[in-house]
Amino acid sequence: MAEAPVVELIDVQKWYGAFHVLKDLSLSVGKGEKVVVCGPSGSGKSTMIRCINRLEVHQAGRIVVGGVELGDDVKAIETIRKDVGMVFQSFNLFPHLTVLENLTLAPLWVKHVPKAEAEELAMHYLERVHIPEQANKYPGQLSGGQQQRVAIARSLCMKPSIMLFDEPTSALDPEMVKEVLDVMIGLAEDGMTMICVTHEMGFARAVADTMVFMDEGRIVETAPPTQFFADPRNERTRQFLGQII
Ligand code: ADP
Numbered sequence: 351m352a353e354a355p356v357v358e359l360i361d362v363q364k365w366y367g368a369f370h371v372l373k374d375l376s377l378s379v380g381k382g383e384k385v386v387v388c389g390p391s392g393s394g395k396s397t398m399i400r401c402i403n404r405l406e407v408h409q410a411g412r413i414v415v416g417g418v419e420l421g422d423d424v425k426a427i428e429t430i431r432k433d434v435g436m437v438f439q440s441f442n443l444f445p446h447l448t449v450l451e452n453l454t455l456a457p458l459w460v461k462h463v464p465k466a467e468a469e470e471l472a473m474h475y476l477e478r479v480h481i482p483e484q485a486n487k488y489p490g491q492l493s494g495g496q497q498q499r500v501a502i503a504r505s506l507c508m509k510p511s512i513m514l515f516d517e518p519t520s521a522l523d524p525e526m527v528k529e530v531l532d533v534m535i536g537l538a539e540d541g542m543t544m545i546c547v548t549h550e551m552g553f554a555r556a557v558a559d560t561m562v563f564m565d566e567g568r569i570v571e572t573a574p575p576t577q578f579f580a581d582p583r584n585e586r587t588r589q590f591l592g593q594i595i
């Protein structure tokens with residue numbers, strides 16, 4: 351029997367008031383699969399990603415993460431949040447805490463890991479994102495690319511089995527985009543299950559198993575990258591790729 355999907359959306363609907371923002375979304379992500387989501391601004395990409403760890407609430411359909419269904423059950427939400435790392439466009443680091451303190455905060459207070467162990471883990475992941483020497487600085491003393499790498503390391507300290515990225519490089523100066531994408535490519539090579547909203551199509555070609563195109567709240571195309579880029583089936587996908595590539 352095939353392994354159960356790690357993330358499954360089944361006919362998900364969401365409204366903001368009267369505005370139907372997510373329409374009939376269905377998506378199945380297997381263990382180790384890399385999904386890249388793209389589409390015009392306002393198409394619902396962030397809302398979909400945020401529904402997967404319940405930063406937003408869907409009103410109909412089902413979202414199942416690691417076999418746990420997201421609903422009103424607070425325990426289920428806690429379980430999923432420990433297992434799902436999220437990296438945002440704006441790095442969302444705590445400015446009054448050092449890099450090391452940002453990294454150890456959740457392991458200490460959410461997972462009750464002993465301090466020495468949490469710090470060791472933090473240094474391990476800072477090395478993995480190539481900035482161990484920044485451990486005792488404050489976020490404001492780092493470049494944007496370094497801050498985003500800290501944000502990735504912070505997520506990894508919770509040892510998630512799924513990582514969600516919402517346009518992680520779109521707030522960065524161009525010269526810093528590569529250092530963040532390289533870290534993400536490394537994660538992909540290590541077998542992490544990833545859902546990445548990004549318009550970095552070089553990255554998408556390098557790592558995606560599946561490309562998803564969203565428009566006006568719907569997934570209008572799901573395809574392997576070879577087909578997606580060479581021969582998109584949907585007219586809106588074609589137009590969009592024509593604009594950004
Ligand atoms: P994307 O990430 O693809 O740019 P979003 O998911 O951020 O799209 O937004 C989808 C649509 O929902 C947009 O029209 C946006 O204005 C609207 N929207 C996003 N967040 C809210 C909110 N909290 N309340 C009302 N409308 C929202």
Ligand code: MG
Pocket residue numbers: 395396397516517
């Ligand atoms: Mg967005």
